[in-house]
Amino acid sequence: MGRALKILLVLILLAALAAFAGHRYWQSRLAAPITLDETTLYEVPAGAGYHRVVNELAEQGVIADAWAFRLLTRLEPETLPRLRPGEYRLEPGMSGRELLSLLGSNDVVSYPLTIPEGWTFRQMRELLDAAPKLEHNTDGLSDEEVMARLDREGRHPEGWFFPDTYRYHKGLSDLEILRQALERMEATLDEVWAARDDDLPLESPYEALIMASLIERETGAPEERPEIAGVFKRRLERGMRLQTDPTVIYGMGERYDGNITHADLREATPYNTYVIDGMPPTPIALPGRAALEAAVHPEEGETLYFVAKGDGTHHFSRTLREHNNAVNRYIRNR
Incomplete structure (x- = not known):
């Protein structure tokens, strides 16, 4: 075996070792804990792309090695989650991989909204109007217009919404809460009757x-x-x-x-x-x-x-x- 061939083999071996070490280091950066000392809320904006989210997380100090996350788009694009809009609760100690998995899950932060038994529809609407982080699509609508939006045109609204605790996430519409409560009451009334x-x-x-x-x-x-x-x-x-x-x-x-x-x-x-x-x-x-x-x-x-x-x-x-x-x-x- 000629001297030149030996040198080539050594260089190939060194390159392979470097690539292996580099890959291990890259993977270790993805598996490392995120840089948070306390639970933090992070919102994936509607329509936000992967690189935008990575850049925001880096700017907010949540991740230290943004390059490692950007490399995923080139080396392992099939592992990238489909990001879902909404608020997420980031916990200290979770890894970068766990962070990405969370941002692609349905585990968005939710908030309780309790409708007490015996309240009127007017009181329910006032509570919905005051609920933070809820989309207020019924603002300015009359009761009649609200019922029309719920496909119950001409029905008097009083009594038709089941009192209970409902949970919503940021961006959900007050109409969706009303629809849930309406359909729940209709089903319960049919069952009881x-x-x-x-x-x-x-x-x-x-x-x-x-x-x-x-x-x-x-x-x-x-x-x-x-x-x-x-x-x-x-x-x-x-x-x-x-x-x-x-x-x-x-x-x-x-x-x-x-x-x-x-x-x-x-x-x-x-x-x-x-x-x-x-x-x-x-x-x-x-x-x-x-x-x-x-x-x-x-x-x-x-x-x-x-x-x-x-x-x-x-x-x-x-x-x-x-x-x-x-x-x-x-x-x-x-």
């Missing part, structure tokens, strides 16, 4: 929704809901007016200041069940599942009246005399 008692004085799922909203607004004590439903059922069957204060309040709208007067009880609004027969024309709040269940499974009994005791529960009475005594005890004396 299908399993209803046979002897209800209710003719449709919508009447059950109205009844559930009255029950929801009358009590926050879960154990009372079936008994309140039973009182309402018996009053309807006997042709008695429901005479429930929350309907008066709903009919007053923004005029309600926390007090109901005798004049308010006599005011003829479509919702005042001291004046109208039967139930109001629409729900008056967003009922939860327990109230829906109570509406279709009212408790049997003989009570026809109830009055708030001041502790969140009610006193139930069978006769008007007993009820008046309870009113004296719990309302007038207080």
Whole structure:
């Protein structure tokens, strides 16, 4: 073997060793922990390319060896994740490879939004309007226009949105939250109505929704809901007016200041069940599942009246005399 050939082989060997060492070093830079001391939020902007994200991460001091990440596009393009827009929570100690995997996942940062049982649709809209990092596509729209956007044109919105905690990520639209809550309520109402008692004085799922909203607004004590439903059922069957204060309040709208007067009880609004027969024309709040269940499974009994005791529960009475005594005890004396 000639001297020149030996030198060539040595050079090839040295080049191979250098390439191997270089590749190992490059891989070690990708596997090294990112340079963060605390949890940090990073947002992948919509439409951002891989190189833009790498440059931003380097500028923000998240990664120290941007060159190692840029080389991926040349040496291992098949390993590059498809970046997904959204906010991500970067943790100290995660490797560069783990960082890239995270930015291509669905593990975006989400935020809770809780719609309490018994709230009105107006209150729900106000909460959505104030939610940070949510796209406010319903801003300036009337309730009627919102329902049209949800493909429920002509439907009164009250009662049709299931109260619960929903999670959203930055950039999600308030319409998407509304659609989730709407479809959840429709599915729940259909399920509950299908399993209803046979002897209800209710003719449709919508009447059950109205009844559930009255029950929801009358009590926050879960154990009372079936008994309140039973009182309402018996009053309807006997042709008695429901005479429930929350309907008066709903009919007053923004005029309600926390007090109901005798004049308010006599005011003829479509919702005042001291004046109208039967139930109001629409729900008056967003009922939860327990109230829906109570509406279709009212408790049997003989009570026809109830009055708030001041502790969140009610006193139930069978006769008007007993009820008046309870009113004296719990309302007038207080």
